[in-house]
Amino acid sequence: MVRLKEYVAPILTVDSVIFQLAGDTLSVLLIQRANAPFKGSWALPGGYNAAGETTHDAMKRILLAKGGVKTAGLKLVEQLYTFDTIARDPRGHAVSVTYMGLGKDIVPEAGKNTENPQFFPIDNLPKLAYDHADIIRYAHERLQNKVTYTNAVFALLDEFFTLTELQMAYEAILCRPLDKRNFRKKFLSLDLIHATSEMRREGAHRPARLYTFNKQELDALSRSFD
């Protein structure tokens, strides 16, 4: 058993995978590291979690400082997994708690400590520092699962959206085409969304009805989608 007097805690870090839809592709927020190690490399926004700060608070602080993104602008934040096989720091063993965040129209704002935050399409990522490519893959899988048994997509869409936008979101996340008629029939039968009286008209074609989610919070589906 570890004696308390000898106890030295491992380094604790937090990394965030922030997703949003850019047009019809899923994209991830990356920063370009300002410091060693991996200085200049692209990486997930992450940093040290000091004593007295919850991992979620650390995530908020670091995301704003390095990524220029306010957590309040995310519609869903969820803890993913804790990775501890990486030697993140020259001082030794580090443990990284990872979070996934979802939002819409996120614009990273440059600040004193931001490290060139940019969104990259998930299927066209630059070479990444650490094991961040693995973390993103893990987050993507989690998101794919999440949208099949919950209403989590709401967090990637505007409050009001068309069924085509909804379908495009699913296609971007699941990386495969879906049948339009079946998609609509099924999704409407799930009782997660309802039509509004509003239409959106844009371009030389029939206007689209706008829908909205019954709840802007995470909700489990009665039966799994797709």
Added chain:
Amino acid sequence: MVRLKEYVAPILTVDSVIFQLAGDTLSVLLIQRANAPFKGSWALPGGYNAAGETTHDAMKRILLAKGGVKTAGLKLVEQLYTFDTIARDPRGHAVSVTYMGLGKDIVPEAGKNTENPQFFPIDNLPKLAYDHADIIRYAHERLQNKVTYTNAVFALLDEFFTLTELQMAYEAILCRPLDKRNFRKKFLSLDLIHATSEMRREGAHRPARLYTFNKQELDALSRSFD
């Protein structure tokens, strides 16, 4: 941004939820705390994770030291979630990485530092220290999900088992009765198990055919069970 020279890591701890089937009920390994805080209370086996040790190694070490259980005897170990809202330690903020372990016929062995490890039926737990009741609830939910989309039950059964035992395992985990004929039809159609030529005879009734899993490792189902 945190200056490295000022950086003090939070305390890192690891807690394990070890499940096994006792007869036809799911049970959890608990220990009776030997030290403050919560001295004398029942709790999950858990302890400090020192620098230089992965959380998984810490879990193994602590489970053996306090719980008298060798991790090698578990058929499946999986990280659950990282909790950091608890004030586990008088010295301040602590972060706890939790693991779930599944096994069969686990017998905790008393040792120098074991703290009276015992299995308790999940529906009849004593009052627990910390937020451990929440952690167990979380683990149980995860297990319920896991057995519906993977072959994870294998880790709670012997290598050879009867279909009745398999069904009883599912009923214990899901906490509801299942239809015998539908259960067998469905499970056999999933291609996870196969019949052996062996039968088990016990008691004054027809002997039961023994089955075995095709793989003794985690495998995703083609379609979700139940």
Added chain:
DNA sequence: ACAAAAGTGTTAAGAATACACCCATGT
């Protein structure tokens, strides 16, 4: 012969899949 658990099939309802044309608008 009886008690006890093992084993087995059918039907009906619901869900998933495959698939092609008309509609409303702007230019």
Added chain:
DNA sequence: ACATGGGTGTATTCTTAACACTTTTGT
């Protein structure tokens, strides 16, 4: 009038759910 994306229905297959009796053994 035409180009563009929005919107809609049906038939088939597969999956789920409900349900009760016969078989094999030990005593």
